[in-house]
Amino acid sequence: MDLEARKYQFIQELVKVEDESILEKLELILKANQNDWFDDLSESEKNEIQIGLDQAEKGEVIGHEDVMKRFSKWH
Incomplete structure (x- = not known):
């Protein structure tokens, strides 16, 4: 499965999530992935x-x- 297909599958699963704590954890993961180490200096x-x-x-x-x-x- 290529990257685009995996993203699409992930989005489909994300739409089904009803537990807000799971969404909060996913948001933290995405935010952590976007930070540049230089910004933390x-x-x-x-x-x-x-x-x-x-x-x-x-x-x-x-x-x-x-x-x-x-x-x-x-x-």
């Missing part, structure tokens, strides 16, 4: 990520090997 976390992206665009990065050498005494 604080403004300061979003700013820090943007700073890192800006630095990467400018080439202000350190390679993995260099980082591993620098911190090898703790590894």
Whole structure:
């Protein structure tokens, strides 16, 4: 069964649901699936990520090997 057929079958079953608690649970599942993890971050976390992206665009990065050498005494 392809995706469109499964969706149609699901809609048909959904129309028959009479228990409101089941509908509430389905709504929660659908809402949870639509959230982007980025939206859940604080403004300061979003700013820090943007700073890192800006630095990467400018080439202000350190390679993995260099980082591993620098911190090898703790590894």
